[in-house]
Amino acid sequence: MTSGIDFNEETARMLERTYQTPDVLAQRARFHQLLGLRPGQRILDVGVGPGLLARELGETVGARGKLSGIDQSEAMLRMTRERCADLDHAAFELADACDLPYPDGSFDAVVSTQVYEYVSDMKQALAEAARVLEPGGRIQILDTDWNSVVWSTQHPDRMRKIMDAWDDHLHDAHLPTTLGPLLESAGFRVYLREVIPLVNPVFQKNCYSYGISAAIRGFVTGRGGVSEDEARAWREEFKTLDDKGAYFFSLNRYIFAGIKL
Numbered sequence: 001m002t003s004g005i006d007f008n009e010e011t012a013r014m015l016e017r018t019y020q021t022p023d024v025l026a027q028r029a030r031f032h033q034l035l036g037l038r039p040g041q042r043i044l045d046v047g048v049g050p051g052l053l054a055r056e057l058g059e060t061v062g063a064r065g066k067l068s069g070i071d072q073s074e075a076m077l078r079m080t081r082e083r084c085a086d087l088d089h090a091a092f093e094l095a096d097a098c099d100l101p102y103p104d105g106s107f108d109a110v111v112s113t114q115v116y117e118y119v120s121d122m123k124q125a126l127a128e129a130a131r132v133l134e135p136g137g138r139i140q141i142l143d144t145d146w147n148s149v150v151w152s153t154q155h156p157d158r159m160r161k162i163m164d165a166w167d168d169h170l171h172d173a174h175l176p177t178t179l180g181p182l183l184e185s186a187g188f189r190v191y192l193r194e195v196i197p198l199v200n201p202v203f204q205k206n207c208y209s210y211g212i213s214a215a216i217r218g219f220v221t222g223r224g225g226v227s228e229d230e231a232r233a234w235r236e237e238f239k240t241l242d243d244k245g246a247y248f249f250s251l252n253r254y255i256f257a258g259i260k261l
């Protein structure tokens with residue numbers, strides 16, 4: 001059972017900043033490229049968050065196409081609606097990934113990036129994605145496996161404790177390990193599995209690990225026996241390592257794509 005993250009205004013602003021770092025921009029560009037979306041297509045983004053991907057997808061499908069998006073957070077939806085305000089072919093709804101407010105066969109493609117790892121009933125979420133797709137429609141998903149993190153430290157026990165507490169921010173911190181079979185059971189033929197590594201050799205503001213480590217520090221404080229001092233010292237070590245040229249961070253994102261049979 002997960003205690004979860006509160007996707008409020010503050011989290012929305014933090015995600016917006018972190019998702020505009022060059023490493024996440026590159027991740028989004030690769031995801032978009034793999035999708036091979038065409039003008040005129042109808043696309044659904046499940047869990048739009050700050051709307052950075054949604055905006056790009058909306059520009060690709062253009063005014064002859066349709067961009068729909070859902071999120072369970074009002075704060076995230078506000079940000080996305082603002083970002084896409086000039087796209088007349090875009091509309092966003094407050095909804096749950098497990099109960100999509102669209103008729104059967106409404107879309108050519110469904111995407112979801114870093115959302116399904118928060119969802120407790122993945123069978124239902126994928127059944128819903130399959131329902132709203134046309135036969136032959138495609139689903140493309142990106143999620144993280146937090147077992148793939150490699151982070152420099154001279155305090156491995158503290159690192160383990162912090163990362164164990166952080167796993168609780170998701171329902172499934174290792175969803176990529178089961179996503180293939182879940183997609184196949186939901187009626188998709190999986191045609192793509194790809195890994196996107198994020199690599200930060202420095203600890204600086206415009207890197208993913210700089211922003212996410214601040215979020216991790218905030219989340220783990222008071223959880224899993226992690227004290228405020230411990231969480232602070234954990235993040236401060238990265239600055240010390242960076243000063244010595246000894247900082248390293250890497251994390252894998254996994255992309256799965258399937259076609260609805």
Ligand SMILES: C[S@@+](CC[C@H](N)C(=O)[O-])C[C@H]1O[C@@H](n2cnc3c(N)ncnc32)[C@H](O)[C@@H]1O
Nearest residue numbers: 007047048049071072073076096097113115118
């Ligand atoms: C880490 S953010 C990712 C946002 C966006 N997809 C991106 O990659 O930039 C996770 C988002 O999923 C949303 N979310 C989590 N569980 C959800 C659910 N069951 N239904 C709808 N949205 C959900 C959150 O509100 C949040 O906006």
